[in-house]
Amino acid sequence: MIEKIVILGAGNLATQLSLALYEKGLEIVQIYSRTMESASELACKVNAEASNSLQNIKANADLYILAVSDKAMQPVLERISFPMAKLVHTAGSIPVDVFKNYTDTYGVFYPLQTFSKTRKVDFSNIPICIEANKDEFANDLFELGSKISSNLHAISSDQRKQLHLAAVFTCNFANHMYSIGQELLAEKNVDFNLLQPLIKETAEKLTELDPKSAQTGPAVRFDEEIMNSHEKALKDSPDFQKLYRFVSESIYKMHSSKN
């Protein structure tokens, strides 16, 4: 059973995951971050010790959660010096066997969500993708996960990588479309809030319709007149113009070839 946890990392995901675990009664014994400032900032919220030295990581925790950036993972692993530790990472695109030369019991605990430091999220419905090299440890991770979410899934490294890629499209790229919308409205002094109900409904529609059936707008009905006039309106933003054309073509292709 997992009770005492060390969190390595103090970024967006580390912050929100630590808070969620702490609020459900888990003991966060230590927060490690490269800078003492960010370690302390998070540690004080979850009643943990802060550390900026991998040499000082406590050896007696039940679980070590590596929530560092993908680039930092290997260097951090090389400097953790207790081979009996149970390790998981929280990364979408890193295979579980990244741990295999470092410890005997390891896994992945990947909450599929977009996290910002300042926005509190409700973990209860966040899918947590779990993978482990041993069944017993997988059970421990499911038990831990069930304390913060009711949406747990056994997901292989290969599936998780695809989920991460799909998440980049559906979250980061969709959000970039919101950013472009905001820039366009600012040019004409129109309040971005006018788009909020549309953005919300576009996301909520998916509970009833799959995204292909839900598609609307000039590209899916191949309304060339509107598309040309939109492209013309974007003449001073060549990047947005190119993107407009490219995504419109992609929509048209998807809908004309496969439906």
Add this chain to the structure above:
Amino acid sequence: MIEKIVILGAGNLATQLSLALYEKGLEIVQIYSRTMESASELACKVNAEASNSLQNIKANADLYILAVSDKAMQPVLERISFPMAKLVHTAGSIPVDVFKNYTDTYGVFYPLQTFSKTRKVDFSNIPICIEANKDEFANDLFELGSKISSNLHAISSDQRKQLHLAAVFTCNFANHMYSIGQELLAEKNVDFNLLQPLIKETAEKLTELDPKSAQTGPAVRFDEEIMNSHEKALKDSPDFQKLYRFVSESIYKMHSSKN
């Protein structure tokens, strides 16, 4: 005061707008559509007469709402034969003066939302963008709008066109990103529902953070390793691969140049 309304069109928007007006006690006297089938399908839901002939449009309504496709608007206008009619259209990208050779009193009544025939929408928070060639008629349209929504805005043709363009990015293009996510998951037999909380949170985040501050993921932190591995994973979908690279670059550019 507007009480009796003729709706020209029976598509997604015409359907949802007719239902909303009807439910608030407005009298929908007639639904016109090119085919009797779609005119009747909507007409019977709002207790109206159906017609597929522009010659048979009733002349005594207080308002004629042209909710036809942009392409159909001009041909329909040319065949409406009563010059005293008060006309509005519901289109994002068509200027209000499209009506100026056809009637004296005209305007725009543009509900900024994505509509599907089968998904019922709550109009009460949908922004309705109103424009008219006469103040008195603008007032009538605001009064009508207030019966179905509390989110009314005076928006010029120029601003409305930009809103429509921004809506294509934030709705149609974002939705296309969802479609791509769904295709990617299907390849690995992963349930699309795993992405639903992420998609919802990405949209809801905007009530607290502007989209640029909310951005996360490999592109904004320029994590080349992940981006390369994602591009490699897309090698069998050259269109998605190109889109991945292009949108990632656009994210990186927006965030490196302007923040």
